Amino acid sequence: MTAGPQASALLLDLLPIPAAIISDTGAGLAFEAVNRGFRSAGLGVVAAQSPLVRLLGARIIAFLDSGERISEFDWQFGDSVDCRYFSVRLARPPVPGQDHRCLLTLIDQTGQFRTEHSLRREMMTDSLTGLPNRAGFADQLESAIANRARDSYAVLAINLDRFSRVNACMGGLAGDELLISVARRLKGALRARDTIARVGGDEFAILMAIEEGAAEVLQLARRLENALATPFRLSDFEIRVDCSIGIALGADERGEAEELIRHAQFAVKRSKKSGRVEIYQTRAFDLARAKFSIETELRRAIDAGELELHLQPICDLSTGRITSFEALSRWTNECGVSVPPSDFIPVAEEAGLIVPLGRWAMGEAARTLAEWDRAAGGCCGVNVAVNLSAIQLQRDQVANMVGQALATHGLDGRRLTLELTESAIVADPDGVSNTIHALKELGTTLAMDDFGTGYSNLAYLQRLPIDVLKIDRSFVSGMLADRDKVAIVRAILGLAQALGMKTTAEGIETPELAQTLTALGCGYGQGYLYARPLPADQAFGLLSSVNV
Numbered sequence: 380m381t382a383g384p385q386a387s388a389l390l391l392d393l394l395p396i397p398a399a400i401i402s403d404t405g406a407g408l409a410f411e412a413v414n415r416g417f418r419s420a421g422l423g424v425v426a427a428q429s430p431l432v433r434l435l436g437a438r439i440i441a442f443l444d445s446g447e448r449i450s451e452f453d454w455q456f457g458d459s460v461d462c463r464y465f466s467v468r469l470a471r472p473p474v475p476g477q478d479h480r481c482l483l484t485l486i487d488q489t490g491q492f493r494t495e496h497s498l499r500r501e502m503m504t505d506s507l508t509g510l511p512n513r514a515g516f517a518d519q520l521e522s523a524i525a526n527r528a529r530d531s532y533a534v535l536a537i538n539l540d541r542f543s544r545v546n547a548c549m550g551g552l553a554g555d556e557l558l559i560s561v562a563r564r565l566k567g568a569l570r571a572r573d574t575i576a577r578v579g580g581d582e583f584a585i586l587m588a589i590e591e592g593a594a595e596v597l598q599l600a601r602r603l604e605n606a607l608a609t610p611f612r613l614s615d616f617e618i619r620v621d622c623s624i625g626i627a628l629g630a631d632e633r634g635e636a637e638e639l640i641r642h643a644q645f646a647v648k649r650s651k652k653s654g655r656v657e658i659y660q661t662r663a664f665d666l667a668r669a670k671f672s673i674e675t676e677l678r679r680a681i682d683a684g685e686l687e688l689h690l691q692p693i694c695d696l697s698t699g700r701i702t703s704f705e706a707l708s709r710w711t712n713e714c715g716v717s718v719p720p721s722d723f724i725p726v727a728e729e730a731g732l733i734v735p736l737g738r739w740a741m742g743e744a745a746r747t748l749a750e751w752d753r754a755a756g757g758c759c760g761v762n763v764a765v766n767l768s769a770i771q772l773q774r775d776q777v778a779n780m781v782g783q784a785l786a787t788h789g790l791d792g793r794r795l796t797l798e799l800t801e802s803a804i805v806a807d808p809d810g811v812s813n814t815i816h817a818l819k820e821l822g823t824t825l826a827m828d829d830f831g832t833g834y835s836n837l838a839y840l841q842r843l844p845i846d847v848l849k850i851d852r853s854f855v856s857g858m859l860a861d862r863d864k865v866a867i868v869r870a871i872l873g874l875a876q877a878l879g880m881k882t883t884a885e886g887i888e889t890p891e892l893a894q895t896l897t898a899l900g901c902g903y904g905q906g907y908l909y910a911r912p913l914p915a916d917q918a919f920g921l922l923s924s925v926n927v
Contacts, residue, residue: 397422397465397485399431403443404479408432411480420463420485430456431483435467442469443479454485464492505577507555508562513640516576516584520636523586524629532629533596535585536643537565537603538651540621542581545613553613560611561620568599568606582647584640593628593658600624600656623650627659674730676712677723681735686710688743689912692921693764693883693905696897701925703762703796705905706744707912708736728770737771741784745795747915749788754919760926764796764826769803773810778817785821792822798849800828804839812843819844826883830871840878848875850901852886859892865899872900 391398391414399422400411410426423429432439435454442450450469457463466486471478503515511519523532539561546554558581565583566575574586585603589595603624610617625646627639642659650657680686690704710718727733744763751759767777785792797818804811804827815825826847827840839845850871858864868884875882884896887906896904910921 391417394484396487399483400480401426401432401439401483402480403440408436408439417485420487422485439469439481439483443471443481448473453488463487463489465489508559508577510562510566510583511574511576513576513578513584516574516578516586517636517640519574519576520586520639524636524639527588527629531589533587533589533593534627534629534639534643535587535596535600535603536578536625536627536640536647537583537585538579538623538625538647539581540623540651542620545618549613549616557611557613557618557620561607564606565603568602573599578640582644584643589629593626596626596628596658597656600626604656623647624656625650625659626656670726670729673718673723673726674732677710677727677732677736678730680710680712681732681739684739686736686739687914688740688747689914690747690763690918691905691912692909692918692925693903694909696884696893696901696904699925701761701909701922702903703764704918704922705764705798705912706740706747706766708740709912724768728768731770731774733768733770734775737768737775738780741765741780742787745784745788745790748794749790750915751919751922758794759919759922761922762794762796762824764798766798766828767803769800772799772803772814773807777814778821781818781823782821793824795821796824796826796847798826798828801830801832801839804843808839815843829885837874840874840880845878845880847881847883850882850884852906855884855886855892855896855906856888859895865895868896868901869899876900 391400391412394414395416397414397416397420399413399417402409402411408426410424410429413422413424418424422431426432434456438452448471452467454465454467455462456465464487466488468484468486469481470484471481503511503518505512520534542554542557545557558577562575562577562583565585569575569585570588572588576584576586578584585599587596587599604622607620607622610619612618625643625648627643627646629639646657646659687709689707689709691707692701693703693705694700695702708720708724710720710723712718724733727736744765748759748761748763751761771777781792781795781797784790785795799811799815818825824846825844826849827845828849829851830848832851832853840848848871850868854864854867854871858868872882881903882901883903883905884901885905887893887896887904887908889908893904893908910918913921
């Protein structure tokens with residue numbers, strides 16, 4: 380850069396990119412030389428009239444005043460319609476006395492930038508509806524979180540009910556057509572400042588600007604429901620589309636965009652169950668997370684055989700002798716905390732763990748009874764009752780499982796009582812009926828647990844080979860002070876007698892209650908009056924002391 384202006388211009392013209400030699404004259408910047416690419420780019424030939432100097436002059440002067448030899452940065456030139464993007468490089472010669480001059484080169488990256496922008500737009504857009512997809516929605520939500528007050532926005536998640544039936548019955552094209560129509564209607568119900576996206580197969584999300592609090596969000600939710608109220612016309616059918624709506628308020632959140640979307644989707648799941656618009660509640664979410672924690676630990680406990688079987692005696696009310704024990708699963712987690720069955724059994728049913736849990740309980744009950752027989756030198760004189768879950772009856776080959784447990788431990792089927800609930804029978808009457816008859820062929824006793832708390836369909840009692848009715852503790856507890864409960868218990872006992880069934884009352888806690896039930900004709904009972912659920916060795920000790 381020490382050559383004359385003409386030589387410098389000739390050298391610059393050899394460069395395939397826009398270039399200029401710029402100097403600081405003290406009165407301002409001047410072009411000592413510019414090449415053909417620089418002029419073709421519309422950057423001027425006179426510094427005073429150059430848009431480059433106008434826009435970057437201060438930065439160039441700052442570079443010349445600094446001690447840096449090289450500086451690189453990106454520059455956007457032009458309006459939004461015809462904008463160009465350059466990578467700018469400033470370099471000064473390592474020659475004493477030349478610090479007031481620098482070589483400026485520009486690499487045009489407009490094509491690359493536009494390609495990246497186009498690809499990004501495609502990645503952020505749902506190809507079917509033209510709306511932002513989940514990634515695009517999260518990007519816009521991140522911007523809202525960064526630039527707005529937390530109480531000025533909310534996320535609504537909208538899930539279409541029964542959409543899978545449209546796909547199954549009418550085909551994917553009809554389903555796509557329905558999604559496009561739904562997207563249009565939902566968008567038409569929004570204000571200009573709200574954003575809608577398709578974040579899943581049949582799920583949409585809305586980023587809503589709030590001015591008047593949660594009531595404004597609920598008002599929008601009603602508009603969205605109304606927008607979908609009119610049936611959609613697909614081929615020769617009119618399809619009514621209902622939706623479930625969940626809301627997460629920005630004011631309640633402190634996390635990232637994905638967390639806010641996840642909370643809105645959690646509220647949608649609650650909306651599906653309740654049938655109304657749901658606003659995310661931290662407590663409900665914490666309970667759900669606690670369930671996931673229980674599921675994880677319970678799965679490990681089942682695999683590692685860390686559960687324990689406790690047994691509660693069932694006694695003959697007239698003699699006080701123990702006739703059987705009910706087997707109950709107990710679990711102490713890794714932290715040494717005893718988890719109540721009311722907490723982990725529903726989680727096991729929901730997570731599909733009830734099948735391995737039920738198999739473990741059946742095998743453990745049969746093993747325990749066989750050990751007691753060996754310790755007694757023959758039959759120990761009692762049976763064991765094991766609960767069967769409705770989900771277990773639907774998903775497992777229960778009769779085969781019970782038969783295998785009996786065969787493995789050399790037990791007669793008459794030593795085993797299987798307790799079912801009314802809900803288990805109602806859920807799949809035909810399937811359960813087949814299973815029950817298969818269990819009876821094994822010689823087992825069948826009891827209907829918690830009788831009176833479910834559907835109490837008498838037709839099932841008449842048709843199915845039920846041997847025992849267990850009266851739920853809700854009728855037994857406090858019965859002495861409630862004539863209505865006495866009437867209910869008397870009716871159940873009369874029904875059982877008419878059908879030739881035995882009866883067991885649950886929840887007996889006082890001698891007076893036991894005497895009253897005996898007088899009413901109840902044959903058997905269990906409860907804290909006799910014993911709490913005990914570990915197997917303690918239960919056998921109780922059996923040995925009571926049945927002398």
